[in-house]
Amino acid sequence: MVFSDRSTGPSLSELTEGRVLERIFPRLPLASAALLGPGDDCAMLRAPDGRYVVTTDMMVHGPDFREAWSTPFDLGWKAAATNLSDVAAMGARPTGLVIALAVPDHYSVSVLENFADGVRAACAELAPGCGVVGGDLSTSRTFTIAVTAFGDLEGRSAVLRSGARVGDIVAVSGTLGAAARGLSLLFAEGVNETGEPDAERAGQLRERHPDTVGIQLAPRPPIGDGAIAAHAGVTAMMDLSDGLALDASRLARASGVTLSLESAKLGPADEAVLHGGEDHGLLACFPADADLPTRFRRIGVVSAPSDSDVTLDGAPLDARGWDPYANWDGNAG
Numbered sequence: 001m002v003f004s005d006r007s008t009g010p011s012l013s014e015l016t017e018g019r020v021l022e023r024i025f026p027r028l029p030l031a032s033a034a035l036l037g038p039g040d041d042c043a044m045l046r047a048p049d050g051r052y053v054v055t056t057d058m059m060v061h062g063p064d065f066r067e068a069w070s071t072p073f074d075l076g077w078k079a080a081a082t083n084l085s086d087v088a089a090m091g092a093r094p095t096g097l098v099i100a101l102a103v104p105d106h107y108s109v110s111v112l113e114n115f116a117d118g119v120r121a122a123c124a125e126l127a128p129g130c131g132v133v134g135g136d137l138s139t140s141r142t143f144t145i146a147v148t149a150f151g152d153l154e155g156r157s158a159v160l161r162s163g164a165r166v167g168d169i170v171a172v173s174g175t176l177g178a179a180a181r182g183l184s185l186l187f188a189e190g191v192n193e194t195g196e197p198d199a200e201r202a203g204q205l206r207e208r209h210p211d212t213v214g215i216q217l218a219p220r221p222p223i224g225d226g227a228i229a230a231h232a233g234v235t236a237m238m239d240l241s242d243g244l245a246l247d248a249s250r251l252a253r254a255s256g257v258t259l260s261l262e263s264a265k266l267g268p269a270d271e272a273v274l275h276g277g278e279d280h281g282l283l284a285c286f287p288a289d290a291d292l293p294t295r296f297r298r299i300g301v302v303s304a305p306s307d308s309d310v311t312l313d314g315a316p317l318d319a320r321g322w323d324p325y326a327n328w329d330g331n332a333g
Ligand SMILES: [Mg+2]
Pocket: 085, 086, 089, 238, 239, 240, 241
């Protein structure tokens, strides 16, 4: 849909904030941990073990998404998924989301309704029980999405990036390189003759390439695997938002070790797999004698610190990855 398509409902400028919220609230997922949901000045969430993890992540039109390529449903899905993924990376179970949106006021109200539907679908599939407990709406010429996520550690220790030990197994859960392949396809073929992002071409591409373009637009991170890894004795973990090489270098540096990756375990150890971002899988280290949980696959070992934070088959691997500043042309359509 076109975001300003008036046939799908009045524009935001034609409604009061109260009327807009009335249309959105019933579509949002309820949080099972909420003692008090949206409607008061604050929500109130249960924190059964006395601690909670909290994270926030923004998506801004231009550096983070293109309206021609993503539907409002996709944006709701992706904004939820990327935040849920950070909660999972701590070994926690997501409990609640707070969402703030700044939206051009000529947009149809259906944009926010569909965004809410995307958030609800992502929570239902990826993190059942997690819901939206509050938020804020404003207007801006640039569509801006800010999500804050909370999670429950259920009595476990938080899993940090700094716990990897020499001899540990390095493993991943989730896709590697799929989102980056999807983005390359969109830039190559999801544009019109003048190079502008094109909704129709993007839609056709997505139908042909659900496992890459579909993952780029609506990633399916293995959220439940965070708590499963924690139960299995994971020593260090993070989500793969900026690419395997860059994120592995961050974990290696935090732990004071080298991550020695093995190309034979990576499938095609190409640019997308090594340096592509936005898959939001989990990178995790487990003790050498641990039974890897089902969806985790071994991709290397933790070695003693060396000149390189990350190696591939023994050779230094450049810590290069997804960078919203480097990838934004400043003039996105
Ligand atoms: Mg992260």
